[in-house]
Amino acid sequence: MLAYSLKKLLQLVVTTIGVVTLVFFAMRLIPGDAAAAMAGDTLSGAALERLRDQMGLNDPLIVQFWTFVRSLLVLDLGRTLTTNLPVSDLIMSAAPITLLIAIATIILAIAIAIPLGTMAAFMAHKGHKTLDNMITGLAMIIDLMPSFWTALVFLLIFSLTLGWFPASGPISWDDPYTIVMRLALPILVLSLSQVAILARMTRTAVLEVLSEDYVRTARAMGWSELRVLFRHALKNAALPIVTVVGLSFGNLLNGTIIVEAIFTIPGVGTVLINGINSRDYQLVQVLMIFYAMLFVFINFATDILYRALDPRVKF
Numbered sequence: 001m002l003a004y005s006l007k008k009l010l011q012l013v014v015t016t017i018g019v020v021t022l023v024f025f026a027m028r029l030i031p032g033d034a035a036a037a038m039a040g041d042t043l044s045g046a047a048l049e050r051l052r053d054q055m056g057l058n059d060p061l062i063v064q065f066w067t068f069v070r071s072l073l074v075l076d077l078g079r080t081l082t083t084n085l086p087v088s089d090l091i092m093s094a095a096p097i098t099l100l101i102a103i104a105t106i107i108l109a110i111a112i113a114i115p116l117g118t119m120a121a122f123m124a125h126k127g128h129k130t131l132d133n134m135i136t137g138l139a140m141i142i143d144l145m146p147s148f149w150t151a152l153v154f155l156l157i158f159s160l161t162l163g164w165f166p167a168s169g170p171i172s173w174d175d176p177y178t179i180v181m182r183l184a185l186p187i188l189v190l191s192l193s194q195v196a197i198l199a200r201m202t203r204t205a206v207l208e209v210l211s212e213d214y215v216r217t218a219r220a221m222g223w224s225e226l227r228v229l230f231r232h233a234l235k236n237a238a239l240p241i242v243t244v245v246g247l248s249f250g251n252l253l254n255g256t257i258i259v260e261a262i263f264t265i266p267g268v269g270t271v272l273i274n275g276i277n278s279r280d281y282q283l284v285q286v287l288m289i290f291y292a293m294l295f296v297f298i299n300f301a302t303d304i305l306y307r308a309l310d311p312r313v314k315f
Helices: 002-027 034-039 046-055 061-073 087-125 129-144 147-161 176-209 213-220 225-236 238-262 268-277 281-309
Strands: none
């Protein structure tokens, strides 16, 4: 376990270096810079160059890169180029909303998809193809719908037409009702694609173990089908399902960027898009590292969970 953890830590360091380098230079390939975005049409020529000097944008790229890396090494996330606000403060204010959306989405998806996929596998095992085909076909159709399209349709129907949910507005942690109403549609939109993926994976994994000897033995002992299905078959099919859940949670963070922009949610995704539009290098670089580290941590937690589900798993 210790050797595995050290190996993962080394991979984390390599991943961090790669993300820092890639994001730093990729951002500077985008036309324009923070100074030009701030100045707009009001400054040009010498005045614009003086602004770039003040922001350190005229320094050689290697100097800018080393300055950024050196600040990360001392855990100094710096300040935004455009507003001079601490990047850490922006992340601390926006991250809870994004994490709440992601966690609520994955919980809802698991609560719906795993029983649905398990029952589909049971129906297929028993030869009831009609219901199994309906569940599988519906999951495939939902999986084909992009999140941005689903978000726009839900926004049009449930917010603008029916008026059930607000299309925009502030989010206050002191008002739980407002939080629920503002985040209900984003969570529902994101959970649809996760349900489709998890249901199909659960069906496949459970169907593979329903013909195993221990399942037949459990039936021979007189246990009910539901007990056999959920206590034995689902438990022994859990490893591939956990893998998909871990990967889905990581990919879900990417989906929150688009959904937050559509529903005007003040999360990390909105902050990231604003930073890209304003060419705020410091802000975008730190946020991309935040996403990368969170993704790596989730993968590591998924691997640890393997051992809890099946002690036979060796790292």
